Amino acid sequence: MPNLKDLKNRIASVKSTRKITKAMQMVSAAKLRRAQDAAEASRPYAERFNAVLGALSASVGGSDTAPRLLAGTGKDDVQLLVVMTSEKGLCGGFNTNIVRLARLRIAELKAQGKTVKIITVGKKGREQLKRDYSDLFVEHFDLSDVKKLGYVHAQNIAKGLLARFDSLEFDVATIFYSKFQNVVTQVPTAQQIIPAAYEASEDTGGALYDYEPSEEAILADLLPRGVATQIFAALLENAASEQGARMSAMDNATRNAGDMIDQLTIQYNRSRQAVITNELIEIISGAEAL
Amino acid sequence: MAANVQFDLVSPERKLTSVLVEQVQIPGADGDLTAMAGHEPTILSLRPGLLTATGAGVEEQYVVTGGFAELSADTISVLAELALPRGEMSQEVVTDLLKQATKAHEEAHPDEHHMTQKFLADLVHIAEDLGFHTNL
Numbered sequence: 051m052p053n054l055k056d057l058k059n060r061i062a063s064v065k066s067t068r069k070i071t072k073a074m075q076m077v078s079a080a081k082l083r084r085a086q087d088a089a090e091a092s093r094p095y096a097e098r099f100n101a102v103l104g105a106l107s108a109s110v111g112g113s114d115t116a117p118r119l120l121a122g123t124g125k126d127d128v129q130l131l132v133v134m135t136s137e138k139g140l141c142g143g144f145n146t147n148i149v150r151l152a153r154l155r156i157a158e159l160k161a162q163g164k165t166v167k168i169i170t171v172g173k174k175g176r177e178q179l180k181r182d183y184s185d186l187f188v189e190h191f192d193l194s195d196v197k198k199l200g201y202v203h204a205q206n207i208a209k210g211l212l213a214r215f216d217s218l219e220f221d222v223a224t225i226f227y228s229k230f231q232n233v234v235t236q237v238p239t240a241q242q243i244i245p246a247a248y249e250a251s252e253d254t255g256g257a258l259y260d261y262e263p264s265e266e267a268i269l270a271d272l273l274p275r276g277v278a279t280q281i282f283a284a285l286l287e288n289a290a291s292e293q294g295a296r297m298s299a300m301d302n303a304t305r306n307a308g309d310m311i312d313q314l315t316i317q318y319n320r321s322r323q324a325v326i327t328n329e330l331i332e333i334i335s336g337a338e339a340l
Numbered sequence: 341m342a343a344n345v346q347f348d349l350v351s352p353e354r355k356l357t358s359v360l361v362e363q364v365q366i367p368g369a370d371g372d373l374t375a376m377a378g379h380e381p382t383i384l385s386l387r388p389g390l391l392t393a394t395g396a397g398v399e400e401q402y403v404v405t406g407g408f409a410e411l412s413a414d415t416i417s418v419l420a421e422l423a424l425p426r427g428e429m430s431q432e433v434v435t436d437l438l439k440q441a442t443k444a445h446e447e448a449h450p451d452e453h454h455m456t457q458k459f460l461a462d463l464v465h466i467a468e469d470l471g472f473h474t475n476l
Contacts, residue, residue: 201353262370
């Protein structure tokens with residue numbers, strides 16, 4: 051049985067752990083708010099953008115002259131997976147869930163005899179995938195010194211992706227990230243971004259647009275931006291999900307620490323009582339022996 | 341007086357403005373264009389330039405670097421890659437943009453040189469118009 055001093059130290063140590071997890075929870079709550087605001091602010095752009103691209107690709111998409119970004123290379127032999135995870139840990143199953151989805155996809159694609167290439171964004175996912183798939187890695191984007199996610203970061207990733215697509219390094223690109231639903235639920239998602247799949251929305255009401263310069267020129271100009279826009283949206287979702295996951299993980303940790311402190315305190319009090327009783331027995335039996 | 345038209349300017353990171361205006365002067369890829377209410381539905385791509393929205397007694401100016409605009413009879417939506425109110429432009433931003441554009445031009449595929457060259461030239465032009473120096 052641990053002695054009283056050990057128990058006391060143990061309680062003090064768990065208490066300070068609880069303080070830390072509590073503080074982390076509050077920090078991620080604040081960060082989550084900011085991440086959600088950023089995601090909210092980017093929505094009008096993404097919505098209008100997708101609507102216009104939807105209308106455009108509906109009218110040009112079927113033709114033979116459709117850009118490769120929209121029509122694809124006509125093959126799906128080489129698959130590029132972009133796995134987006136966080137740079138920091140202590141966020142519950144957030145990274146593991148994304149990586150698990152990616153692993154499933156990799157196994158599936160390999161079983162079909164496809165070539166798989168992996169680009170990782172964020173350190174944590176890279177670490178988890180390194181053990182089994184380090185030979186598939188082609189590039190890594192490090193966002194660890196990024197304070198505030200900006201469109202430039204998405205553009206940077208998109209640029210790398212497009213350069214590879216232009217030099218025919220892959221046929222299909224899929225991004226893996228976590229969609230933010232609420233603080234306790236984040237849904238790992240796989241989304242194909244190249245070739246792009248835009249749905250023509252109904253609300254354009256069949257309005258026929260004039261295009262300046264030409265329909266094809268605008269589409270060729272917009273599609274690469276579309277890749278960046280989708281990556282940006284995914285990065286923002288991921289950031290919000292990460293903070294949400296961390297918040298609930300830290301909430302759990304704080305609660306567990308509290309339970310542990312209660313248990314240890316009971317144990318401590320019992321031991322203390324036992325020591326006192328023991329001492330009394332010794333004194334009384336000593337007195338009786340006289 | 342001209343009828344009012346809803347004008348929205350959004351960039352990927354934020355919504356810059358959403359107001360009723362009379363006309364908007366847009367730097368289109370093929371030349372400037374002034375859009376007013378009742379415009380034919382049009383989609384045009386932008387070049388780096390100054391976008392001016394004029395409404396009842398107000399005039400707002402924004403620097404945009406690229407993207408596209410969607411015009412219809414009663415709305416004008418501009419989706420700019422990067423948009424800044426004119427007042428937020430600074431020498432720092434200009435230098436940054438020019439550096440990026442120069443780098444992009446140097447790295448660009450020879451087939452795309454005319455595009456990056458034009459982008460750079462437009463950028464220099466707008467920067468000089470606003471009174472910033474453009475030698476890096």
